[in-house]
Structure formats: structure tokens, C-alpha cells
Amino acid sequence: GAVVSQHPSRVICKSGTSVKIECRSLDFQATTMFWYRQFPKQSLMLMATSNEGSKATYEQGVEKDKFLINHASLTLSTLTVTSAHPEDSSFYICSARALGVGDTEAFFGQGTRLTVV
Amino acid sequence: GENVEQHPSTLSVQEGDSAVIKCTYSDSASNYFPWYKQELGKGPQLIIDIRSNVGEKKDQRIAVTLNKTAKHFSLHITETQPEDSAVYFCAASKGSNYQLIWGAGTKLIIKP
Numbered sequence: 744g745a746v747v748s749q750h751p752s753r754v755i756c757k758s759g760t761s762v763k764i765e766c767r768s769l770d771f772q773a774t775t776m777f778w779y780r781q782f783p784k785q786s787l788m789l790m791a792t793s794n795e796g797s798k799a800t801y802e803q804g805v806e807k808d809k810f811l812i813n814h815a816s817l818t819l820s821t822l823t824v825t826s827a828h829p830e831d832s833s834f835y836i837c838s839a840r841a842l843g844v845g846d847t848e849a850f851f852g853q854g855t856r857l858t859v860v
Numbered sequence: 861g862e863n864v865e866q867h868p869s870t871l872s873v874q875e876g877d878s879a880v881i882k883c884t885y886s887d888s889a890s891n892y893f894p895w896y897k898q899e900l901g902k903g904p905q906l907i908i909d910i911r912s913n914v915g916e917k918k919d920q921r922i923a924v925t926l927n928k929t930a931k932h933f934s935l936h937i938t939e940t941q942p943e944d945s946a947v948y949f950c951a952a953s954k955g956s957n958y959q960l961i962w963g964a965g966t967k968l969i970i971k972p
Contacts, residue, residue, distance in 0.1 A: 747903075749903070777959065785965075786962045786963065786964050786965050787904070787949070789959055789960075792959060836903045836904070838904075848894065849894070849906070849960060851904045851906075852903050853902055854901070854902060856901070
């Protein structure tokens with residue numbers, strides 16, 4: 744199947760700093776990328792949907808100024824957690840859907856474990 | 861909007877036995893139903909999916925069935941092995957331009 748590479752896999756940062764997470768589709772073009780947050784033993788919670796070249800659509804309750812999403816190309820989307828606080832500590836996962844006609848699978852990155860100290 | 865319910869939350873089966881996980885959805889417009897396997901500390905991995913124009917799909921030890929009338933779909937794993945232990949998520953979508961709506965997940969434990 745297609746490969747989505749997410750980097751870094753783990754990051755520890757100090758409160759008040761910003762962290763950038765990258766999501767790349769390695770062997771396909773992704774018109775749409777999704778960013779999720781997952782708490783322990785829970786399902787994935789969609790944070791935002793991004794389409795290449797346009798602004799991301801954020802889910803209700805997600806602060807767009809805190810979680811900056813940039814989908815600059817058909818193979819790269821980034822999530823920046825700004826002014827991170829301990830409550831932002833979580834597992835962040837991106838997924839990408841390929842260009843195509845009809846339904847297409849969503850492929851997921853390996854996830855990023857963010858710890859804010 | 862769409863709502864997906866998944867049962868059971870935890871399933872423990874003896875190695876070699878079969879495991880069945882069930883999901884129901886509410887939006888009759890949903891037409892794409894993937895199943896994902898998530899191992900600890902990793903992202904979800906697509907294991908099988910089904911579209912609304914078919915009732916069953918099989919891939920070796922894994923099968924998915926879909927009942928559009930009842931709005932439910934199930935994952936069947938036969939001859940379970942220790943490496944099948946993971947959390948499994950079902951999801952539903954109306955199409956590639958729509959987000960996946962996720963079930964709550966099922967922790968599958970394979971007992972040796």
C-alpha cells in the first residue's frame with residue numbers, strides 16, 4: 744500500500760515552545776490530509792482537514808491559532824503546535840487520501856508522541 | 861451526522877479461534893467502510909475495506925460483511941494468531957471527500 748511518513752515519531756518540548764510535525768505522502772499525491780489527536784485507550788479525534796493550496800478546516804473546539812496546519816504541496820502537510828502546554832501532550836496522527844475517482848483509502852503516518860514538560 | 865458504534869470494547873479469544881467485531885452506523889448515505897488495526901504506539905493500518913455495492917469481502921484470514929439494510933458491518937478474523945493482538949477500529953465515510961467517522965475501538969487479545 745501507499746506510504747505516509749510522519750516525523751518526528753517522538754518529541755519532548757518545554758512549555759511555551761512550538762513544535763512542528765511533518766506528514767509526507769511518499770509515493771502518491773494527497774489532495775486531502777487529515778490531522779488527528781488520540782488520547783490513551785481512545786479512538787482518533789479529528790482535529791482538522793487540509794486540502795492542498797487552501798486553508799485547513801478545523802473541527803469544533805480545535806483552536807486554529809494554536810494548531811497551525813500548512814498543506815503546501817500535494818505531498819506535504821505540517822502541523823505546528825504553538826506555545827505548547829502540558830495538556831497538549833498527546834499522540835498526533837496524520838493521514839492522507841490519494842487523488843482518484845471515487846472512494847480511496849486513507850493511509851496513516853506512524854504517529855507522533857508529543858510530551859510537553 | 862453520522863455515528864458509528866463498535867462492540868465489544870475488549871475481546872479475548874483463544875489462539876486459533878475466530879474473532880468477530882461488529883459496528884453499526886446511522887447515516888444511510890455512508891458507502892465506504894474500512895477497518896484499521898493499530899498496534900501500541902503506531903498509527904492505524906488499513907487491513908480491509910468494503911464498499912456499499914458488495915456484501916462481503918475476504919482477504920486470507922480476514923473478512924468483512926456489510927448489511928446495508930440493517931446498517932451494520934462486521935470484521936471476522938479466523939485462525940487467530942498472537943500477532944493479531946491489537947486495537948481494531950471500524951470507520952464509515954460517504955466518500956473520499958468526506959472524513960472518516962470512527963468507532964470507539966476494540967482491543968483484541970489472543971490468548972496462547
